[in-house]
Amino acid sequence: MSVLDELDDVEMGETLLEVRGLTKHFQSDSGFLAGLFGSDSVEAVDDVTFDIKKGETLALVGESGCGKSTLARTILQLIKPTAGSASFKGIDLTEHSERTIRPLRRDMQMIFQDPQSSLNPRMKVGQIIEEPMQAHDMYTAAERRDRAKELLDRVRLDPGYYNRYPHEFSGGQRQRINLARAMATDPDLIVCDEPVSALDVSVQAQVLNTMRDLQEEFGLTYLVISHDLSAVRYIADRVAVMYLGHIAELAEKEELYENPKHPYTRALLDAIPIPDPRSRDARGTLEGDVPSPIDPPSGCRFRTRCPSLIKPSEYDLSDAEWDGVLAFTRAVQRRTFALEYPEEEEKEGLPVRTVSEAVNEEYFPDGRPSGPVSEVIDEACRSIADREWADAQSLVTERFEEASTCATDRPQYAVDAEHGSDPHRVNCHLYRETAIASGDASRIDESPRAADAAAPGETAQTGDD
Ligand code: SF4
Numbered sequence: 115m116s117v118l119d120e121l122d123d124v125e126m127g128e129t130l131l132e133v134r135g136l137t138k139h140f141q142s143d144s145g146f147l148a149g150l151f152g153s154d155s156v157e158a159v160d161d162v163t164f165d166i167k168k169g170e171t172l173a174l175v176g177e178s179g180c181g182k183s184t185l186a187r188t189i190l191q192l193i194k195p196t197a198g199s200a201s202f203k204g205i206d207l208t209e210h211s212e213r214t215i216r217p218l219r220r221d222m223q224m225i226f227q228d229p230q231s232s233l234n235p236r237m238k239v240g241q242i243i244e245e246p247m248q249a250h251d252m253y254t255a256a257e258r259r260d261r262a263k264e265l266l267d268r269v270r271l272d273p274g275y276y277n278r279y280p281h282e283f284s285g286g287q288r289q290r291i292n293l294a295r296a297m298a299t300d301p302d303l304i305v306c307d308e309p310v311s312a313l314d315v316s317v318q319a320q321v322l323n324t325m326r327d328l329q330e331e332f333g334l335t336y337l338v339i340s341h342d343l344s345a346v347r348y349i350a351d352r353v354a355v356m357y358l359g360h361i362a363e364l365a366e367k368e369e370l371y372e373n374p375k376h377p378y379t380r381a382l383l384d385a386i387p388i389p390d391p392r393s394r395d396a397r398g399t400l401e402g403d404v405p406s407p408i409d410p411p412s413g414c415r416f417r418t419r420c421p422s423l424i425k426p427s428e429y430d431l432s433d434a435e436w437d438g439v440l441a442f443t444r445a446v447q448r449r450t451f452a453l454e455y456p457e458e459e460e461k462e463g464l465p466v467r468t469v470s471e472a473v474n475e476e477y478f479p480d481g482r483p484s485g486p487v488s489e490v491i492d493e494a495c496r497s498i499a500d501r502e503w504a505d506a507q508s509l510v511t512e513r514f515e516e517a518s519t520c521a522t523d524r525p526q527y528a529v530d531a532e533h534g535s536d537p538h539r540v541n542c543h544l545y546r547e548t549a550i551a552s553g554d555a556s557r558i559d560e561s562p563r564a565a566d567a568a569a570p571g572e573t574a575q576t577g578d579d
Pocket residue numbers: 376377378414415416417418420421422423424520525541542543544
């Protein structure tokens with residue numbers, strides 16, 4: 115019996131793709147990474163869980179290197195996962211060999227970012243579109259030719275382009291050819307990896323428009339991968355924000371843009387430029403680099419950049435005092451705290467008092483917190499005065515950042531079902547505390563791993579980060 119016979123019939127609005135605890139860790143054979151980082155495993159995707167319903171568009175958004183493309187390829191089994199499952203129409207793709215699931219590939223197509231390099235320059239447009247139909251033994255040669263011309267028309271290209279070569283087209287037209295090829299086998303799911311990021315802004319909207327029209331006409335389901343939150347707003351129904359291999363937040367589009375909860379999502383949205391030359395609003399920027407997936411941070415993966423890091427419970431600090439301590443910590447870690455070391459004092463460094471006064475003025479204008487916090491700051495100031503920045507960085511990281519629950523505990527998903535028709539899931543201790551305080555058990559999840567996630571439709575879902 116073919117795997118095609120086992121496929122579930124999926125109606126519009128029902129779950130087409132179910133991803134549970136999907137994980138992909140790449141291993142290095144050389145031991146080189148282990149020598150550098152104490153680990154030879156790159157945690158590209160770790161414990162990702164979500165569903166896609168038939169006919170919807172789910173956008174997967176995050177900075178470069180956050181694992182979005184690896185996740186997409188792992189879902190399609192172009193890369194074999196380390197753990198977890200990806201079920202398409204009820205068939206768990208991870209349980210079958212490539213040979214077994216090959217017939218399913220006609221139902222799951224992919225469009226790549228660069229429309230130029232993804233088209234064979236030696237093939238005519240017609241051949242390019244017919245190739246997947248041929249590979250799956252679909253239609254007669256004459257039918258394939260007719261279908262290729264019809265698809266050109268559907269993606270708003272002249273069917274007369276059938277005998278032309280890819281180099282004769284613009285970037286937007288080439289992406290339309292890619293779209294026609296992806297549609298050739300009449301798929302249910304199209305994974306679009308940065309479908310418009312290589313195109314001019316004016317062309318992006320046209321291609322997205324065509325994608326949306328085709329979706330309406332053929333009931334297509336899209337998984338759209340993008341680094342650009344503003345571009346996917348146009349086409350997405352739901353948005354999953356990904357950071358360092360994890361989904362930080364997942365919600366209905368409008369809910370996510372209007373009511374973002376995860377500090378990372380908020381930072382990404384703050385960074386979107388306002389198209390108004392009169393606006394004087396300073397847009398927020400996300401500070402610091404994305405940590406290496408070879409050695410990801412403990413606890414919450416965003417904690418090394420999070421502006422809302424939770425204050426350590428061992429210190430008795432007001433919120434305002436913690437803001438100052440955190441700002442000082444970040445400035446020391448990134449060495450953005452400006453100090454003028456006079457040249458003649460280069461060897462000796464600066465007087466500690468000078469550094470201490472500058473720190474107080476910059477970060478604690480209303481007075482420095484007393485007790486152990488002040489002692490740590492004093493010690494950091496001494497290291498900075500002696501130009502021993504690495505010592506100061508280790509000290510504030512260990513005593514302040516790593517003392518936070520954000521560093522010691524992995525956040526679990528909290529669920530807000532109050533907004534939108536879908537649950538709004540966020541992977542952050544802050545929101546989880548609010549959910550617990552609400553006394554509503556359905557908003558929190560105690561299960562330890564996303565692999566044990568709740569079934570679709572339930573309001574609580576898991577995934578320790
Ligand atoms: S868990 Fe902590 S570090 Fe992570 S996003 Fe929430 S507040 Fe920030």
